[in-house]
Amino acid sequence: MLEARLQTAALLKKILEAVKELITDANFDCSDNGIALQAMDNSHVALVAMLLRQEGFEPYRCDRTLALGVNLVSLSKVLRSAGNEDIVTLKADSSNDTLSLTFENPDNDRISEYELKLMDIDSEHLGIPDTTYDAVVSMSSAEFARICRDLQVLSDSVQIDVTKEGIKFAAKGELGNGAVTLKQAANVDKEDESTVIELNRNCSLNFSLKYLNNFTKATPLSSRVTLSMSSEVPLLVEYKMETGYIRYYLAPKIGDDV
Amino acid sequence: MTPDIQRRICIAPAVSSKIKEDTVTLLLPNPRSGYPARYAIQDGLLLEIQKVDPEGTRSWFIHEAVQSDGSLFLMTPIDPVFMFIPILEIMRQQTSESQGRFITLDSLFDSDQYTSLRHLAHLNHVEKHLDLVCEVRDSGMKTYRLDDDKVMAWLKKKVEHLVAKFSTSTALVESVSYTESLPEECRQEAITLASLRLVCAYLNETWASKLSADYKFPELDKMENRTQAPLVTVAEFSKRTASMELDDDLVTAAPKEIKKPKLTPGQRKLANASKAGMKPISSFFAPKKTE
Numbered sequence: 101m102l103e104a105r106l107q108t109a110a111l112l113k114k115i116l117e118a119v120k121e122l123i124t125d126a127n128f129d130c131s132d133n134g135i136a137l138q139a140m141d142n143s144h145v146a147l148v149a150m151l152l153r154q155e156g157f158e159p160y161r162c163d164r165t166l167a168l169g170v171n172l173v174s175l176s177k178v179l180r181s182a183g184n185e186d187i188v189t190l191k192a193d194s195s196n197d198t199l200s201l202t203f204e205n206p207d208n209d210r211i212s213e214y215e216l217k218l219m220d221i222d223s224e225h226l227g228i229p230d231t232t233y234d235a236v237v238s239m240s241s242a243e244f245a246r247i248c249r250d251l252q253v254l255s256d257s258v259q260i261d262v263t264k265e266g267i268k269f270a271a272k273g274e275l276g277n278g279a280v281t282l283k284q285a286a287n288v289d290k291e292d293e294s295t296v297i298e299l300n301r302n303c304s305l306n307f308s309l310k311y312l313n314n315f316t317k318a319t320p321l322s323s324r325v326t327l328s329m330s331s332e333v334p335l336l337v338e339y340k341m342e343t344g345y346i347r348y349y350l351a352p353k354i355g356d357d358v
Numbered sequence: 359m360t361p362d363i364q365r366r367i368c369i370a371p372a373v374s375s376k377i378k379e380d381t382v383t384l385l386l387p388n389p390r391s392g393y394p395a396r397y398a399i400q401d402g403l404l405l406e407i408q409k410v411d412p413e414g415t416r417s418w419f420i421h422e423a424v425q426s427d428g429s430l431f432l433m434t435p436i437d438p439v440f441m442f443i444p445i446l447e448i449m450r451q452q453t454s455e456s457q458g459r460f461i462t463l464d465s466l467f468d469s470d471q472y473t474s475l476r477h478l479a480h481l482n483h484v485e486k487h488l489d490l491v492c493e494v495r496d497s498g499m500k501t502y503r504l505d506d507d508k509v510m511a512w513l514k515k516k517v518e519h520l521v522a523k524f525s526t527s528t529a530l531v532e533s534v535s536y537t538e539s540l541p542e543e544c545r546q547e548a549i550t551l552a553s554l555r556l557v558c559a560y561l562n563e564t565w566a567s568k569l570s571a572d573y574k575f576p577e578l579d580k581m582e583n584r585t586q587a588p589l590v591t592v593a594e595f596s597k598r599t600a601s602m603e604l605d606d607d608l609v610t611a612a613p614k615e616i617k618k619p620k621l622t623p624g625q626r627k628l629a630n631a632s633k634a635g636m637k638p639i640s641s642f643f644a645p646k647k648t649e
Contacts (some may be wrong), residue, residue, distance in 0.1 A: 120622055120624075121622050121623070121625060121628075122624065122625065122628070123625075124620075124621070124622075124625065130472055140501055140624065140640070141625070141628060142621075142629060142641055143629065143631075144638040144639055144640060145636045145637070145638060145639055146628075146639060147639045147643070157638070161394055173620065173622060175585025198615070224640075224645045224646075225645065225646040226639070226640060226643035226644065226646060227643060227644055227646040228643050231644070243463055254630050256631065257632070261365065305364065306635070308631050308632065308636065309570060309632065310628055310630075310631035311628060311631060314624050314627070314628055317624070334639060334642050334643075348622055349636050349639060349642075349643075350637075350639075351641075351642065352636070353634060353635035353636055353637040354635045354636075354637070355634075355635040
């Protein structure tokens, strides 16, 4: 039995926007910790891990773990009928194969109730080890989204170089080359826009820009994004929320045919 | 033959160059089952059509082209009297009190259900054929009524005829090969039985049992373990005729669609993304064992 009440529907809407372009169906794993989701994209080169901790709900009740198999497109369609400020209550039962959603408008007395059919999804959970990355870059999420968008016109892949001076995104393509460098600067006035680098070793890696652009769908969730890199391991792109996170992992492009 | 029309491979009697009329194919009630089946009229001759259906496992080469439908059609002459018997039987409307009515040639083949029946009136020597099994009254206009005795006599003659010609058909001779080592009486009875069965294959059950009742096979009955070539049952027959009917509409079961999950625009973009040099994520993160 799950009962979770979320103060604003906007959060859930943004989360759905952030994952539905990457994965089709996924299990929402509900436990007493909160609601988690882990899934690979269709090509199995990227992974998304989402967690909404139980502190984010008021109240939150989940007496036993529950995997709710959801088609994300269907869920986002249902969420479209909720106002951004609506209070959302999620309810599910292990005996039922539906997820019930209630949207309450706090200003007037409108209450809408939806039931979404659940599905059985076989999903393999991957164990993600705690890694000490060579480079961890914290930067403005809007800036990251802009760089990915801008470089996309040049190439399908981007080379990311991190040194103690800064982080450089470079793309080479048929029509030309382009590069954006962000210098490390602790901008005290605009903390949100500063670029902060924690570096153990310099690193240089190639990634698919189409995937990175896909990850930037999570930009509305957080003003900051963290890129964590080590050579020959997946890039971690993390958007932190007040009571949870969305983490994307992307396999680097390795070899000559980059 | 235009390319739009599906070609068929057909074995049929040679069409003499004199006749102008095309071969007409008709849908008529099969005399045994009453279900609709395909027949043809060519040069005033009634032909029955048999379809050998390889059920999609064969195709034909026709000159330079390939035709996917590998079925073979056989058109063979059939005595129209077999067709007339069930029609006449229905039309005379016999009851326990009355012997039934006489009807004219035109009204005999007038049916709403089988409009093709009217073609039968134009077969060669149709009146002579009707004379064989009907009581005929001629008062300026000929009228016909089925005569049971005449039918029985005609059917028996058919059987006799088959027995006489039995040895000319290899297929028929093979069907009684089980009697080869048996005495001659036994063999004769087997031949008669096989002929009777052949005739019965064109009769409805009432007539078939009536005809069979007139034949006795004492020698064969003595053999306990005689092997019988089973008659085609009505159920099988209707299945066969049904498949003949379907071939015109080419009703084929739609193959089950493979359900593909719908992709959102973002997912489609990713599907097209180059993954050169990218290893699957599971090669970095090992699957967790489920407790």
